[in-house]
Amino acid sequence: MSITMHWHDWLALFTQYMLLSLLSISGAITTVPDMHRYLVAQHGWLTDAQFSSSVAIAQAAPGPNVLFVALMGWNVGLNAGGGIGAGPQAWLTGLLGLAVTMVGIMLPSTTLTYFATRWGHRNRTRRGVRAFKQGMAPVVVGLLIATGWVLASGNHSGNAPAWHLWMLTGVTAFIVWRTRIHLLWLLGAGALLGAVGFV
Numbered sequence: 001m002s003i004t005m006h007w008h009d010w011l012a013l014f015t016q017y018m019l020l021s022l023l024s025i026s027g028a029i030t031t032v033p034d035m036h037r038y039l040v041a042q043h044g045w046l047t048d049a050q051f052s053s054s055v056a057i058a059q060a061a062p063g064p065n066v067l068f069v070a071l072m073g074w075n076v077g078l079n080a081g082g083g084i085g086a087g088p089q090a091w092l093t094g095l096l097g098l099a100v101t102m103v104g105i106m107l108p109s110t111t112l113t114y115f116a117t118r119w120g121h122r123n124r125t126r127r128g129v130r131a132f133k134q135g136m137a138p139v140v141v142g143l144l145i146a147t148g149w150v151l152a153s154g155n156h157s158g159n160a161p162a163w164h165l166w167m168l169t170g171v172t173a174f175i176v177w178r179t180r181i182h183l184l185w186l187l188g189a190g191a192l193l194g195a196v197g198f199v
Contacts, residue, residue, distance in 0.1 A: 009043075010100055013076065014104045016038055017105045020035065022109060025143060026140040027066070028068070029055075030144060035069075039076065052151060056151075060187060070101065073101030074097055076097040077090075077093040077094035078091075148169065168199060
């Protein structure tokens with residue numbers, strides 16, 4: 001995939017990720033639906049497959065949850081540079097995309113978190129602070145469900161419902177909710193189902 005990006009597109013991408021940074025309650029993964037809307041549906045800078053792969057690879061790899069943002073920026077940069085086979089310029093553009101998205105997603109939220117945490121710790125006994133913490137739990141759950149919905153519905157082609165994907169998503173969610181099976185076993189089972197062609 002090859003796209004054309006000008007300086008104002010890079011600035012818009014940076015601004016979008018700065019805004020998403022302030023909405024990323026409980027982590028950047030909760031803003032995946034809006035990232036999909038912006039990168040895939042609105043601008044076409046990534047394909048559905050690139051988007052889903054960025055999230056899946058980063059979630060399977062050890063390290064911070066936010067690595068998927070770096071992969072999305074990398075893929076946008078590669079696409080803007082002419083694709084992975086376009087040589088060193090594509091790799092440099094990929095690094096630019098990585099830097100734009102990571103600085104954009106990290107700068108506002110880390111700055112706000114630093115000052116808010118210091119204030120919240122000093123005022124932890126106030127009723128409003130305790131109520132805020134309790135009220136955020138349903139918001140986080142709703143954002144995670146929206147993320148799961150986007151990831152589960154973005155990988156099938158055609159108009160036919162992908163019942164097996166929804167069944168697998170539901171079964172996996174139930175297993176995570178009701179058992180103590182380690183997530184790596186579930187990832188391995190998903191890889192095996194993918195290898196045999198079920199998903």
